[in-house]
Amino acid sequence: MGDMVVVRKEGLYCVPGDFYIDPWRPVPRAVITHAHGDHARTGSGHYLAAAPGIGVLKSRLGDISVDSLQYGERVTHNGVTVSLHPAGHVLGSAQVRMEYGGEVWVASGDYKVEPDKTCDPFEPVRCDTFITESTFGLPIYRWQAEQDLMDEINNWWRKNADEGRCSVVFAYSFGKAQRILSGLDASIGPIVCHGSVEPLNRAYRAEGVGIPPTVLVSDIDKAALRRALVVAPPSASGSPWMKRFGDYSDSFASGWMLLRGARRRRGVDRGFVLSDHADWPGLMSAIKATEAERVIVTHGSIPTLVRWLCQNGLDASGFDTEYGDEEEDASAPPAASSTEPAASREEAAKEEDNVQESAEGNANA
């Protein structure tokens, strides 16, 4: 029997099931791991996704034909048993488990091992072959505990508020923004969200995720801004929208902020190291927990991770996909990023940028 999942020009393709996983071109049947722009694209005939993510998916892709699955619920399609399992990345994110002829493959999509309050925690799924992402596939990437990081953000906010200065956190509208919101100490001051963040807050609240009360900037008194924390997408940085905040302190929340070089290039006062992806120990523990003997690495540090896994006795190889984002190309080491797809990825991301604000969901590191 050949490989159950292969790369085609449209995307990852499940051969016996005749469906695609996160295709980057329109196909008849698509299974979607999560609703970030580089994984969920418009134009396919029929979609399948995890139930908690349906709301966000529809808000991003519009009126699509979509079926939902509860986590762990099984359906059989062309003889392949398909089920979705929490990936801990964003609301509704899923790993795709496929079983056919006694063999099990799992495609991870994007995942994070440490649990957080905004989505179901990552669930290790035993399989024979594991298709893993590798966004932060270098041993330098180790995240601190989320609570420590949230304490840092709250302390920074409190200090700014006490000095009468507005605090601005740049974070991607879908996922990262809600994670920050869920950890804020709302007693410090009002929380303002950019117009592109607010619809996603609604989707999260509708799924029962605890997000503190937020307001739009048009609904708040200017004087109150001096104690406020503002959550805005990175694209708002340097825009006229920022002018109303006067003497503000700014920050950027991303896994890339771990490195001083990246932080200085970003040019913000503070870099908060907060990622929706697995760090190096997370990748290692997740791969181990699957008990897979074969690992296929996608977007991020493909050559590095493949070499390391082979060295550690696994049968590892890479898939060139069109996942990932501009952010990654700008910050990842040259040796670790695949050179060929970079240009096309960037172009794809830029095209979407022109369409609407929500394209920054693309850059979801």
Added chain:
Amino acid sequence: MREFARLYADLDETTSTTRKLEALQAYFSSATPENAAWAVYFLAGGKPRQAVPTKLLRQFAIEYAALDEWLFDESYHAVGDFAETIAHILPPPTERSDIGLAVWMEERIAPLRGAEPARVREALFSYWNELDWRERFLLVKLIGGGFRVGVSKLLVTRALAAIAAVDSKLIAQRLMGWTDGRVKPTAAGFLQLIAEQSEDEHKLRGGQPYPFFLSHQLSGDPAQLGAPGDWIVEWKYDGIRAQLVRRGGQSFLWSRGEDLITERFPELAAARLPDGMVLDGEVLIWQPGSAAPAPFADLQKRIGRKTLSAKLLAELPAVICCYDLLELDGVDLRRLPQHERRALLEAEIAKLDQPQLRLSPVVVADSWEALATLRAGSRERSVEGMMLKSRVAQYGVGRTKDVGTWWKWKIDPYAIDAVLLYAQPGSGRRASLYTDYTFAVWDGEGEERKLVPFAKAYSGLTDAEIAQVDNAIRRTTIEKFGPVRSVKPTMVFEIGFEGIALSPRHKAGIAVRFPRILRRRTDKPVDEADTLDTLKGLLGAATA
């Protein structure tokens, strides 16, 4: 270490001068004097010698993290900083300690110098296990001798002045020599640094120099400065800026970087000066009877040598070309106007009459046009242009204009159009971007024509240009050698440099001084870049 790591993070995380100043003041008002003394040493630019060789640090970090060398190298290329790489690859600590900076420096790091590798390994493993990544980053910097922080000495001076409630010029004065490395930072030293002004301030000075007065670049027409008669005009020499200090029967030669370089120049240390004299000038190699100083490359030969043989001293004799007198008979003259100091200087140099003490001559002309004509002959004189010093200028502190101004009026650099041949990623802010380039010129004719590398340069492009060039490099890569990429020759740049000399050690047979990118020549095809012959032609102009 924790509070110093906190200070470092605060300084590193903000670009605002006000917030940096606040962080410094907060640190200095809470730190103990012995820790503060070491902090001042590092913040003011002190660079201790490396306590453990980089090779060992790397080897032990790889072992501690249970990684492979190649994975460490991949990580290093992504981070662009050795200490930061180590800080991040090590597993989290299982213990915590908070030991002061002074104890770290004196009792924990200093004994590692020259210790057995097994002993170093044991110590590093135990230190790493009690520090978080920020502290580990600093520890490796402190051990490796590569500590740098994004704060100017001026700002440190201001913070200390605020803490001490004394004039920042006095702090700047007291800070001279702090970073020399021969004087151990101590609690007593720190308390003296922030003490009230005392009667015997001068005696406390020891062999310390005065803060150097620095010049500003003159761009545009000098006529904007008023009449040439208001200015003292001198040649701008290309040597080592230095102060020769004579106090307590001893001579001290200080470079502008506040390194004590007395031993490098025994002939200057041997000059007979009266006690209580400080001369400011340029150290140069100058052959007896020669009309012009030797090129900077000759001075480099002296600096680079560990031991100075009698032969070398005879072949490459050093002089100090004096242009200011800062102290005479133990009296600080810096508040006198330039022309008065100059008159005293001339009289003293004449009286001393020693070959290694030369007087920087004044260039006299009655118009800016006439001066410009003279300036055009700078290269033949082995100088970089002219210095214009206001006749009424006091001797200021640092690059200031508050008590009068010195202008440097430099000649345009040499320029050549060269082809980008190799690239490698930068470090720090430019980590993982291709920003360090090797440039080449054409050599040979017809079939034999090939590109010969002659200079490396990394500055002079905007962030937007860097992004474009970085992208082009990735697209046109031919081969990778570790972090270095060879690229298809497609990009031409105008490269500027200050000097040129023969060099058998370089592939092209020449070495250029201060190469930098002036601009990208998108208008110029690769075939039309300059040739090695053109480059060598400049050599003639320099040595004529």
